[in-house]
Amino acid sequence: MSLSQEIKRKTIELGFDLAGVTDAAPIDARQAEIFAEWLKSGFAGQMDYMRRNLDKRLAPARLLKSARSVIVIGLNYTLPRRRPEPPDTAGLAGRVARYAQYEDYHPFVKERLSGLVDFITSRAGDSFGFKICVDSAPLAERALAVRAGLGFIGKNHMLINPELGCEILLGEIITDLELCPDKPVAKLCSDCTKCLDACPTGALRPDGQFDAAKCINYLTIEHHGPIASELAQKMANRLFGCDECVLACPYQNAARARGNEQFRFYADRAELNLEEVLVLTEESFEARFADSPIKRAGLDGLKRNAAICLANMAAEP
């Protein structure tokens, strides 16, 4: 068995659902262009970090000089089929995006990728260079995942695996080891438009661009300050994030439930009581969400979202 095959087998043993390898070449010119157009159109909203380190984002070798290969992993976060009912929120439920019903995936994925580095060391010695990336590194993760054969990019802009659907979190090890690259998957959306039809705000534009500044994930998690009223109304009772374009996708509907039991799921984070959110203190917020992606919104952001959800509920006929 080649080192690349051994690494992919070990990746699955470590609890990931997908693994692939690509070379460390920069992402192709068309995708770099998509990225530049996206920034120019103002679709990044207040996410200034997306404008920084652009050279690195488009070329793994800018993150690790000696880079030759990138190992890309996928972690399935489809909800467990059998799960406890969320607690009763007395008609005051604020909905939480599905990835945030699990523990924070960043440390979870990083820890297991470190385990994979240990395994590679046991096979190839300790003289290789590597860099572990999960989400926050300036790296075009979806573009690399396509190249590593994990799936294709759908009209909902998600990396979609034909068997596992869209609910896949990504992580990478950039390394100077020469590994055997996988081939991209050729599957497409054809004439389906279900995700575009399902998007409440028009963030998924008919011209194929993604206006992140209108996406409810952006508004409820990344955006600071007030939310424009026409967008706030479209949040309905979405307190943190949104999954509509993912759940509308036929590939997601056919997906298997999560495979990794160690990735902790919290049934009591599916919906939060909005009035309880409004009375959280910094201490109670920290204590409740220390291991949750929800902390990313910050206490002020979460309270702003809760107030909008309550106003939307009060305005319902």
Ligand code: B12
């Ligand atoms: C900024 C960001 C956001 C922003 C903007 C999202 C966006 N679509 O750009 C906001 C806050 C809105 C967001 C939301 C979500 N995010 Co986010 N986000 C990121 C982040 C940090 C950067 C993404 C980025 O570069 N955007 C800029 C655009 C231009 O790039 P892009 O969409 O990746 O597109 C590139 C390629 O897809 C390619 N491409 C584009 N079109 C096409 C078409 C074809 C045919 C091909 C081949 C290639 C291609 O070119 C582009 C340039 O390289 C990444 C992590 C990372 N470091 O990459 C996570 C990431 C993309 N997010 C992720 C997730 C899970 C989400 C949410 C599902 C959260 C949730 N609710 O559960 C939503 C999904 C919203 C959506 N439909 O995209 C996952 C995606 C996993 C997957 N299966 O795709 C990532 C990879 C994080 C991770 N490590 O798992 N996110």
Ligand code: SF4
């Ligand atoms: S996550 Fe929601 S708001 Fe964002 S693009 Fe998808 S459907 Fe639209």
Ligand code: SF4
């Ligand atoms: S819903 Fe349809 S158009 Fe959208 S990503 Fe899925 S298959 Fe593609």
